[in-house]
Amino acid sequence: MPHFSIEYSANLDAKVDMSELCALVLRTVLGTGLFETGAVRVRAFRAEAYAIADSLPENAFLDMSFRIGTGRSAEDKKRTGEAVFSAVSEYLAPLFETPHFALSLEIREIDPVLSWKKNAIHPRLRGK
Secondary structure (H helix, E strand, O other): OOEEEEEEEHHHOOOOOHHHHHHHHHHHHHHOOOOOHHHOEEEEEEEOOOOOOOOOOOOEEEEEEEEEEOOOOHHHHHHHHHHHHHHHHHHOHHHHHOOOEEEEEEEEEEOHHHOOOOOOHHHHHOOO
16 A cells, blocks of 8 residues: 555546656655555546536546555645645646636545555565
């Protein structure tokens, strides 16, 4: 962990480079110093079917979900959320120049009792 998922309306494809956005999120998350490099995963999912607000075709959304393990303070989680939301908001600034875009972020903690993981990347990055 952590897993960062970006879900977005298909009409953003022509306006946003999602690979670049994923790289920005990765840099920002790692820049907090709270997460191990080998643990962070960022991916984007395109929503083909969606209905937004008043159904205007130019309406668009980008929803971010950040699932993290337990053990970080509320302050650290808030600082991470603010850093990511600020970086993404700045990257997507042109979309906010129209009245047709919505951006959201939610951080959720994963219950360790109900989560199973196996990661071969950690040992490589830890130099083992």
